[in-house]
Amino acid sequence: MKNIIFLLFLLLIGCKPDGFVREDGLEVFTVHELEAHLKTLASDEFMGRLPFSEGERKTINYLQNKFRETGLEPGNGSSYLQEVPMAEITATPEPAMIVKAPGKTLTLEGLKDYVIWTERTEDKIELKEADLVFAGFGIVAPEYNWNDFAGTNVKDKVIVVLVNDPGFGSNDSTLFKGNTMTYYGRWTYKFEEAARQGAKGVLIIHDDVPAGYGFWVVQNNWNAPRLFLDERGKDIYHCAAVGWLAQAAAKRLFEAAGMDWAQSVSEARKPGFKARPMNVKISTSMTVQVRYDKSHNVIGKITGSKAPDEYIIYSTHWDHLGIGKPDAEGDSIYNGALDNASGTAGLLALAKAFKSMKAKPHRTLVFLAVTAEEQGLWGSEYYVQNPIYPKEKTVANINMDGINPYGKMNDIVVVGMGQSELEDYLREEATAAGRYLSPEPNPVAGYYFRSDHFCFAKAGIPALYTNTGIDHVERGKDYGKQLQDDYVARYYHKPSDEYDTARWNLGGAVEDLKLLFNTGKRLAFENTWPRWKTGSEFKAIRESYVPPAQ
Ligand SMILES: [Zn+2]
Structure with a gap:
């Protein structure tokens, strides 16, 4: 009898024993509901x-x-809110970067040749004759058996890396994911990996096609305030300087270092590439302003x-x-x-x-x-x-x-x-x-x-x-x-x-x-x-x- 009542009950609510009913709740979705x-x-x-x-x-x-x-029940204890403490960092770089190569000095112009900023909150960031290392794509990807940093210590150095990943433009769908970008191709990844390696800085060489947007997009953020999580009281390492190099400026840099641009790029695309010191030192600085504030996630649950x-x-x-x-x-x-x-x-x-x-x-x-x-x-x-x-x-x-x-x-x-x-x-x-x-x-x-x-x-x-x-x-x-x-x-x-x-x-x-x-x-x-x-x-x-x- 009990079973029959249970079955009748199931029939009544139109529900399979596992509880999933495709139609249950669907009527809520209307244009009117969304529009309001x-x-x-x-x-x-x-x-x-x-x-x-x-x-x-x-x-x-x-x-x-x-x-x-x-x-909905509040999703964070008795509250619907989760506070998100953030830091707004505005870096003002000095107008130029001095590059010292063997027997040669050149000046790169901020905004035109490069765009840099910082994720650090100290008042002043200084790069004083920091050593440059060409680190290929700046990738450590165990599932592709790829490590651009194997055997090279880049601690306290500034690394120069290529945008995207080695698969892009390779016509080889088995190299990373071919033209489909992996996370290793994103600029955010390159900054994170540089920090994991203890680098002092990282500069990504821009290229319109593999980046997916022009250098002007990067230039639009010169001197702009940027939001980060407020990490006061936590011991999290960030590079002192991060940013992008225009490709023409990168080529001048490679030339000054006595490195063949095309050959360097082609080697970086091949498995077994090793990061190499460029024998070039760069100097520049930024002043930094920070403002702290709290924003909020809104969270509820059933x-x-x-x-x-x-x-x-x-x-x-x-x-x-x-x-x-x-x-x-x-x-x-x-x-x-x-x-x-x-x-x-x-x-x-x-x-x-x-x-x-x-x-x-x-x-x-x-x-x-x-x-x-x-x-x-x-x-x-x-x-x-x-x-x-x-x-x-x-x-x-x-x-x-x-x-x-x-x-x-x-x-x-x-x-x-x-x-x-x-x-x-x-x-x-x-x-x-x-x-x-x-x-x-x-x-x-x-x-x-x-x-x-x-x-x-x-x-x-x-x-x-x-x-x-x-x-x-x-x-x-x-x-x-x-x-x-x-x-x-x-x-x-x-x-x-x-x-x-x-x-x-x-x-x-x-x-x-x-x-x-x-x-x-x-x-x-x-x-x-x-x-x-x-x-x-x-x-x-x-x-x-x-x-x-x-
Ligand atoms: Zn959006």
């Missing part, structure tokens, strides 16, 4: 949601109120019914660029509607959908809106360095940075296709919805390393990051591709990134969010632990603390 949040977060009143500003205060209040209304100490974290960044340089129309508010009021609206809708489900998720769902993504993924980096939920108990991260504003697409793009098994979960949901997964259209640009999920990945936590597809249901792929190119050219990081009912069609976002919802929902009812796939840069670190099940 988007209109508010992207309004001029929210002033572009800059960390530390009045815009931050308004944004985090809005999010806390919505979390509360939705019935405690799981059966495995409350296992976590699935949805993340998105609430911040954007604030008020800045006016555009041609005189608009100076960088509303960041797509980037990333839209992802934040998506997070609120996901939370509401999980709360509305008839079946209660077994694992705990965490909803994390992070700060300071635009200045260097700092909110997510802080969370991962100071995790509220242990990383060995965190099953997965699903991140949103921009949701589809273009209407329904047949496909959804997986950024970093092939990284983790999470994409197999997503594929199953996409297939069930009559849709399919596409790889990112521009894998050279390394987008997998450029939003908040990457901080989770670096810590080993499997992380899924999707993007808008291009296969437009009504108008096809060319149209879909054109919309994305248009966004990059006309709206990305500009005051024109506004919510506009005439231009936007959230029907596609609704469908994409349903897939992300069902992917997380599946995980919330299962006891599986998705893994990184073979060849992923992040597999070894995960398996160092979560060994794969036999």
Whole structure:
């Protein structure tokens, strides 16, 4: 009798014994639901949601109120907030760098020939006749059996490195990942590795194609204030000087050192390359100003019914660029509607959908809106360095940075296709919805390393990051591709990134969010632990603390 009642109960709530019901909660995702949040977060009143500003205060209040209304539990003890202490560092370099080579002295001009800054907080940074070492790509990658520093001590030296990784432009898809950028190709990696090696400084030689952007992008940040985490009281080593060399200046440097440029680059691309001293010394300095302040991550949760100490974290960044340089129309508010009021609206809708489900998720769902993504993924980096939920108990991260504003697409793009098994979960949901997964259209640009999920990945936590597809249901792929190119050219990081009912069609976002919802929902009812796939840069670190099940 009891069994019959149980079965009737299951029939009544339309639920399989494992609890996962694909339709449960889906009705929450509507254009109307997303639009209300988007209109508010992207309004001029929210002033572009800059960390530390009045815009931050308004944004985090809005999010806390919505979390509360939705019935989310506070995600950080009794609070919905996690403080993120930060340091804003402004380095003012002297105008030139003196280079002493055997029998020769040359002067490199700041801004034109190089751009440098510091991650250190002392008042003055000085490089006094610092030795230069050419360190190839500056990479230590055990899974590719590659170590540019093997047998060379670069402690207290300034290393000069090439941008990207040896695979790029090699026509060899087995050398690193060929033209697909690995994390070893990113400038952030090169700064981190230089610090691990104890180098005094690191200069990356710029090159438009493998960098993915022109030297002017680097020059735009000359003398600019930069945000970092506040590391007072911690003993963390950073290089004294980091930055970029224009390629023409690098060639002059190599010539002064008596090194053949083309030959050096070609040797650096080959396995077994060894870093080599250039027999050149550089001198320059910077004065440094630091301002400390606190920003906030906003975090809520739904405690799981059966495995409350296992976590699935949805993340998105609430911040954007604030008020800045006016555009041609005189608009100076960088509303960041797509980037990333839209992802934040998506997070609120996901939370509401999980709360509305008839079946209660077994694992705990965490909803994390992070700060300071635009200045260097700092909110997510802080969370991962100071995790509220242990990383060995965190099953997965699903991140949103921009949701589809273009209407329904047949496909959804997986950024970093092939990284983790999470994409197999997503594929199953996409297939069930009559849709399919596409790889990112521009894998050279390394987008997998450029939003908040990457901080989770670096810590080993499997992380899924999707993007808008291009296969437009009504108008096809060319149209879909054109919309994305248009966004990059006309709206990305500009005051024109506004919510506009005439231009936007959230029907596609609704469908994409349903897939992300069902992917997380599946995980919330299962006891599986998705893994990184073979060849992923992040597999070894995960398996160092979560060994794969036999
Ligand atoms: Zn963004």
